[in-house]
Amino acid sequence: MVVTKCLECETELMGRIDKKFCNDQCRNIYNNRENRDSNEYMRKVNTILRKNRRILEKLNPKEKSKTTKEELLLDGFNFYYYTNIYKTIQGKTYFFVYEHGYLELDNEQYALVRKKEYVK
DSSP states (O other): OOOOBOTTTOOBOOSOTTOOOSSHHHHHHHHHHHTHHHHHHHHHHHHHHHHHHHHHHHHOSSSEEEEEHHHHHHTTOOTTOOSEEEEOTTSOEEEEETTEEEEEOSTTEEEEEEOTTOOO
């Protein structure tokens, strides 16, 4: 008989042969430690994406509007972070932060749009 130990606290495990942890607390502590680096990076990126989304939502209360690059930057918008890109048949490129998108126009103007059926 093989004796297995909890991967976190190393107490002997009883029960199923494929059991890895003695309880939920040990499982959570172990997994949080293992994923700490990626979680920290993801947390920073998600914070930026949430801020970008809030800015676009504030500047575009309806489905379509216009704004300037200066206004976006003054609110703290970060143009390097977006969730997806949509290219139209005419060759225009919309950048989206979740359901809120923007299209660069002339003279540092931006068209803001909201995609109605973003998630199906």
